[in-house]
Each structure stands twice: as structure tokens, then as C-alpha cells.
Amino acid sequence: MIAITAGGFFFISAAVALGGDRGNYQSGASRPADLTSRSGGSTDSPAPGKPHLNYTQRVALAWQIALAANNFSPGILDGNFGPHSRTALKEYAARFFPGVNPLDPHNPAVFNALGVDVKNVITQYTITQDDADAVGHLHWTWRKMAAAPRMPYASLEDCLCEKFHCTESLMRAMNPRADLQNLSVGQTLNVPNIRPFPGSNDFGNPGGLQSVIHQDKQTFPEVHVAYLTVNLAQKAIRAYNRHNQQVALFWCSIAAHKADLPTEDGVIKDIALDPNYTFRPSMYPQAHIDHRLIIPPGPRNPVGIVWMGLDLPGVGMHGNPVPQHIGLTGSHGCFRMCNWDAVHLLTLVHIGLPVIMINPKKPIPLTVALPAGIDPPGLPEQSEYADAPASRQHSNTP
DSSP: OOOOSSSSSBOOOOOHOOOOOGGGGOTTTOOOOOOOBOOOOOOOOOOOOOOOOOOOHHHHHHHHHHHHHHBBBSSSSSSSOOOHHHHHHHHHHHSSSSTOOTTTTOOOHHHHTTTOOSSTSSEEEEEOOOHHHBBOOOOOOOHHHSSOOOOOOOSSSHHHHHHBOHHHHHHHHHHHTTGGGGGTTTTTEEEEOOOOOOOHOOOTTTTTTHHHHHHHHHHSSOOOOOOEEETTTTTTEEEEEEEEEEEEEEEEEOOGGGGGGGOOOOOEEEEESOOOEEOOOOGGGGGGGOOOEEEEOOOTSSSTTTEEEESSSOEEEEEOOOOGGGGSOOOOSEEEOOHHHHHHHHHTTTOEEEEEOOOSSSOOOSSOOOOTOOTTTOOOOGGOOTTOOOOGGGOOOO
């Protein structure tokens, strides 16, 4: 019995609910040995070994991959159906299958709609020269970063974990016989079978980001976004259409200090691909540097590979050089995301898109103009704050 709960949301026997062709593994069964390599590289590299994932982890990973492929991100893939994954599933089901338990063994509607594929949750990938070209020497002091030509991946392991949206621990569990600190071109690894499946389009290479953006636009379900909300308590970014229906979910880090949290709404005013980063001495007094520095672009740049700036001083949504830290560490006021989620969000937004801040602990009056009929879910009632404009009165029903 697998029990996955979210405030009493559901319980399920995975062996029953995942039945059929996609979930026909017995507990503890392994992926077939004849995994097909997805990159066409050498087959003479050392075998990565049988993945050390039990059935529960395979089921969780399959659901995580399917949710991400349908615009409801569980965050970084780890094979653990934790709070982010449960929230993503609950909100996807509420949006497209209201009233349906998404893991009801007698109603596989959500399972089928998402395309959860337990049987093929792991595939293989052969490391390419493009992957190796995205790796370089990574500096971690401000002066050395500013002097470097680019902010690359620190290792092939770092590159491949980002390419396949997963934690280092999951990659190690999938490749128990591989020395992930000494990978080489032509070596084949077991990887999560994410959708869309990446090719030679590493963020660290020229043209790689544009390739991923094109692939995302062609592959993810098309949605039309009217506005975003950022829930500062949940550290969640949600996208809604003009009918106030949720169409996407992403996770982020917020300001480490309450004083740096946004106190008003905003709109997206600029978008930058592969941005540099300006080091400002006032933000990092502990660095003991008295002048600005320009940190070059790259996937390990402090703002990652995309920047979506708001019309609020110093506030934007952007990527991050350490995806494992999303939701755990704080920023100076921006909203940090995993690089791949930031790129995905980028494909959904445009200049001028409203971004509504939701802070249950300190309600924020509406400060942007919204089209008629737009009524962001999750906002406090008018009575909870005295200075809110009348346009922000509404029911809290989504």
C-alpha cells in the first residue's frame, strides 16, 4: 500500500490504481535491461548499473514527470512525492477534473490525461561533446566570477542533473555503478524520461537556450495567460487565464528578509535571455568590495539563464545556479526558480503581464490595472485591509 496524503486528500494502492500497460510492474521490479539510448552515442561505455529505485519511487517519479509535462511543476525531480508534488497534482485535478480524486483506483481519468508512464519512467542517455562543452571551471568568489568569460556548469554531473531536472541523489540512485564525478563523452547513463526529452541543447552552449525555448513552445500544452500570482507564503507562482482558471504552477524562493518582500503588485517590464548579473556592494557588505562588478552569463550565473523583470525596483523572476536550493534559501527580493521552470514560465508570459502578490500575513492592496472580469483567486477579503481599492473585493472561491 502506498499512502500519499495532502491534508487527508487521498490514499491509494499504487498497484491497483496504476494498473494497465503503464503500471504493470510488480513491487521492486526493475526497468528492462535493453533500455534504448536517446542520443545515439557509443555503446562501449561502462554500464551504469541497475537503477536503485523501488516501486514507490518509480511511481512518484512517473507522476512528477507527467505533472511537469502538463504545466504543473513538482519542482526538482527526486522520486519523492512530497508537498510540491502533492500540491501540483491536487491543483491539476481541481482545474481539469473537479470533484475527481486523482488517484481513485476506479477512475483513472487524471492518470490517463497526464500520461503517467511508470513502465518507461527511466530511459538512457549518452553524453555528447555538446554536454562536455557546457562544462568549465566555476568560480565562487565575486571578483573571480567577474573575471571569467562565462558561468558554466562545474561538471558533467552538474550539467546532466540540470538537463534532466533532477537531484544529484536521484541521478546517483539511477546509476549506482557510474562514477558521476568522472563522466566522459560517449558514456551512457540512466536518466528520468522527462517530456520534452532534451537533445544537445544544454543551457551552457551557444544557441542551447533558444533551442530549449523552441522545444518547450512546441511540446508543452498551449495555454493563454492573463496574469500571474505569487503566493509569498507558499513560495508558489501560478498562471491563470482570462476566465480566472489556473493553467500552470511553478515553485520559487522568495526574499530571505520580510523587509525585502514586495509590498505591491507589478507587471513584467523586461525579459532577458542569458543575462549577466550586476554585483552591487550595498547588497553584499560581507564581500568587502566597494565597486560594482558584472558577472558574465551562463547557467551558474546568480540569476540563471532567464530574467523576467517587474516594474518594481530590483524585483524579477529568474533562474538559479543551485536548483536544489529552490524554496529553501532566500533571495534579496526576487523570485528564484529552477532554470528549466524559469524557461518554461518564460514561454507563457509577455511584457505587460500583471503579477499579483499574495501575502496572507500582510495583505497587499491591488496596485495594477486588470482587465474586466479578472478576479485573482486567493486574495484576502476587502474587510482584511482598510486601504484596498474596491476592485480587489471578491470571493475567495477559485
